[in-house]
Amino acid sequence: MSYCVNCGVELESSLQECPLCHTPVMNPNEINQLRPVSPYPTDKGQVEVVKRKDLGILVSVVLTATGVTCLLLNLLVFNSSLWSLVVIGSCLCLFVFSFPAIFYSKTPIYLSLLADGISVAVYLFLITFLTDSNTWFWQMGLPVITILTILAELFPLLAKFFPLNILSCALCIFVEIPAFCVSLELLIRHILERPYRITWSAVVLTVCIIIDIALITILAKKRLRNEVRRRLHF
Numbered sequence: 001m002s003y004c005v006n007c008g009v010e011l012e013s014s015l016q017e018c019p020l021c022h023t024p025v026m027n028p029n030e031i032n033q034l035r036p037v038s039p040y041p042t043d044k045g046q047v048e049v050v051k052r053k054d055l056g057i058l059v060s061v062v063l064t065a066t067g068v069t070c071l072l073l074n075l076l077v078f079n080s081s082l083w084s085l086v087v088i089g090s091c092l093c094l095f096v097f098s099f100p101a102i103f104y105s106k107t108p109i110y111l112s113l114l115a116d117g118i119s120v121a122v123y124l125f126l127i128t129f130l131t132d133s134n135t136w137f138w139q140m141g142l143p144v145i146t147i148l149t150i151l152a153e154l155f156p157l158l159a160k161f162f163p164l165n166i167l168s169c170a171l172c173i174f175v176e177i178p179a180f181c182v183s184l185e186l187l188i189r190h191i192l193e194r195p196y197r198i199t200w201s202a203v204v205l206t207v208c209i210i211i212d213i214a215l216i217t218i219l220a221k222k223r224l225r226n227e228v229r230r231r232l233h234f
Helices: 052-076 084-103 109-130 135-159 166-191 200-220 222-232
Strands: none
Touching (some): 084 109, 109 135, 135 166, 166 222, 200 222
16 A cells, blocks of 8 residues: 655555645656656658769759750840850750769760860850851860860870879879960961961970979979978878
8 A cells, every 4th residue: 555745645556646635646666667758759860862863853954944944035035146055055064064973973084074175165156156257166266175175185194194193183284284375376376377486385385394394303203202292291
């Protein structure tokens, strides 16, 4: 038989509270079995990781919808010029640039860089419809894009001959910068029908050659290479 801890009245074993003072009846043997209710949910929820396929669908739908709606708006409302070609070209470039990262990560870097160059060339070609003449595209735009694409293709090729690190990447960059500058100056002289010789690009070429010699020396000497890495913390 148990008694109320407040008023001392005798209690039946089936009662949950005292009938006189309404004090809750608690069995001391059951106190250790009671656990406080946690305010947090017991189920450990986890946000599902977005799959690459779903992200690809989202990017494709957004870019396609942007291009189509701008084209319809251009044809039906603001039809004074073909301004939608700029938007369509931008969407095409974004799709091609994001393809290796979103759709197919195993795309060879050579094909990826080639596709990037072609997409930029197509974008510039679409802009020709907004200009009075497309001479600038054939004489300047396309050749420059071609040179940049070739140099970009050569970058991973040069990286094969040197360990892929900051120093080797810097060497590749300082090899391609003067190559682009010299090619650009010769192209401009060809367009202007001037003699083929280098002037301002010779300065860039000289500076980059000095830097390249220094980088090759550092890469060739292990102690120098380790010292540079230690001082530059890479």
